[in-house]
Amino acid sequence: MTAAAKKWRGEERRQEITALLKDKSPLTGTALGKMLNVSRQVIVQDVSLLKAKGVPVMATSEGYVLIPREGDFQNGSTRVIACRHEPSEAKEELFLLVDHGITVRDVKIEHPVYGDLTASIMVSNRKEVERFIERIDNQKAAYLSELTDGVHLHTIQASSEDLLDEGVNALQEAGFLVTE
Numbered sequence: 001m002t003a004a005a006k007k008w009r010g011e012e013r014r015q016e017i018t019a020l021l022k023d024k025s026p027l028t029g030t031a032l033g034k035m036l037n038v039s040r041q042v043i044v045q046d047v048s049l050l051k052a053k054g055v056p057v058m059a060t061s062e063g064y065v066l067i068p069r070e071g072d073f074q075n076g077s078t079r080v081i082a083c084r085h086e087p088s089e090a091k092e093e094l095f096l097l098v099d100h101g102i103t104v105r106d107v108k109i110e111h112p113v114y115g116d117l118t119a120s121i122m123v124s125n126r127k128e129v130e131r132f133i134e135r136i137d138n139q140k141a142a143y144l145s146e147l148t149d150g151v152h153l154h155t156i157q158a159s160s161e162d163l164l165d166e167g168v169n170a171l172q173e174a175g176f177l178v179t180e
Helices: 010-023 029-036 040-052 087-098 126-139 144-148 161-174
Strands: 057-060 063-066 077-084 103-111 115-123 151-158
Touching: 010 029, 010 040, 010 057, 010 063, 029 040, 029 063, 040 057, 057 115, 077 161, 087 103, 087 115, 087 126, 087 144, 087 161, 103 144, 115 126, 144 151, 151 161
Parallel strands: none
Antiparallel strands: 057 063, 077 151, 103 115, 103 151
16 A cells, blocks of 8 residues: 555654655655645644654755754754845855855844744755745745844854855855854
8 A cells, every 4th residue: 555545643644754754855745745645734733743742843945854953963063153145145145055065054033023033944055045045036035134134143064163164264255254
């Protein structure tokens, strides 16, 4: 019996979602729904339940992914950096980072009313950056940094401190890094 033909019970379905995301991600809610013969809304609810149980699932612009926990990276490094640029320069900023072997995990701003706001990005290569920017453009969505005159933070991750240093230096040279 194929996964789509099987009648899944809730807990079994959530285990299968986790397994599918381990094998192949990102996967959209629609794609997961088709694979498991349920609606996208059922998948959204299942993902919420998985998150409540501590499963590190995150919705990205590409679909759901399992996010690695800090201990999952052998010899990996993570850093938070402050940047500032115009919305039209977002692609260039992200390209500079991914071209140095860096994954951009998120973007954060400090909003005067809501406090800290964080959004997942999870891009590791130019193709993922292109799709991310395309979705922003197609939806006519605003960048979070537009709420803070271009100032924002990124959590970045790479296999070594050297790669992070190289990416940060490239941002500095481009004038995107906030140092004061």
